[in-house]
Amino acid sequence: MKIIRYLGSDARIHFGSEQNDGSTLRIDGDVFGSYSVTSEVAQVVKLLSPVAATAFFCVGLNYRRHAEETNAKIPEYPILFMKGPNALQNPGDPIVIPGHLASHEVDYEAELAVVIGKAAKNVSRERALDYVLGYSAANDVSARDWQIKFGGGQWCRGKTFDTFAPLGPRLVTSDEIKNPNALKIAAVVNGERLQDWTTEDMIFDVPRLIEFLSGSTTLLPGTVILTGTPHGVGMARTPQRWLRPGDTVSVEIEQIGRLTNPVVAE
Numbered sequence: 001m002k003i004i005r006y007l008g009s010d011a012r013i014h015f016g017s018e019q020n021d022g023s024t025l026r027i028d029g030d031v032f033g034s035y036s037v038t039s040e041v042a043q044v045v046k047l048l049s050p051v052a053a054t055a056f057f058c059v060g061l062n063y064r065r066h067a068e069e070t071n072a073k074i075p076e077y078p079i080l081f082m083k084g085p086n087a088l089q090n091p092g093d094p095i096v097i098p099g100h101l102a103s104h105e106v107d108y109e110a111e112l113a114v115v116i117g118k119a120a121k122n123v124s125r126e127r128a129l130d131y132v133l134g135y136s137a138a139n140d141v142s143a144r145d146w147q148i149k150f151g152g153g154q155w156c157r158g159k160t161f162d163t164f165a166p167l168g169p170r171l172v173t174s175d176e177i178k179n180p181n182a183l184k185i186a187a188v189v190n191g192e193r194l195q196d197w198t199t200e201d202m203i204f205d206v207p208r209l210i211e212f213l214s215g216s217t218t219l220l221p222g223t224v225i226l227t228g229t230p231h232g233v234g235m236a237r238t239p240q241r242w243l244r245p246g247d248t249v250s251v252e253i254e255q256i257g258r259l260t261n262p263v264v265a266e
Helices: 064-069 125-131 144-149 206-213
Strands: 002-008 013-018 024-029 035-041 044-048 055-060 079-083 095-097 110-116 132-139 165-173 184-189 192-198 223-226 248-253 257-265
Touching (some): 044 165, 110 248, 132 223, 206 223
Parallel strands (some): 055 223, 095 257
Antiparallel strands (some): 002 013, 002 165, 024 035, 055 079, 110 132, 184 248, 248 257
């Protein structure tokens, strides 16, 4: 199933199921529990991120070619950082370049997002995908100057500014994507394809990430796991390619679709 979250004509937030004919039917109930697809055609006033993330667990340096382009050692364990729920952004809404705490090196990162559907703790690799509600596209927007130069050796400051986690446009349930590590993934800025690769290149695949992240840690329903980005990021290009106000950036993932956001200044 392809699920969206939207603001309806009744000024309330709903979930909907996208149909093959292009229509959307309203979902009744909780997509993290019991729900059903109604026969009511959804009146979509505004498309929202497909879930309101309870937490973002993010993995760095998880593609081999990306590690190579940044001259980084292949990690022994997944490298973890987090984003706050404040960073969540809807499809079509702007990525805001920080001005008050200014950044001049804001980068795009196309990523496959994994949405946890039920509480997961100490999950084995073999059962990991049983805990996945579905998959979406994400942009791990990163202020590289705050991440690398000013962040005191940790990444969270450069990763968790407002709007730095666009997510969407839909959630594709796990029954439709049998192998999340066999998907084409790309980032397109102003029509130029700057990342173009496949999730097969992950160092730690999705089941391994869930096994690791759930170790002695409860992943709550609505947790979003950002699984890393392929090579081609702006930081590693010659010359470097930073996002600027007026840009439009899209993340494309096979079987999921295209997530597009304009870029503006704070």
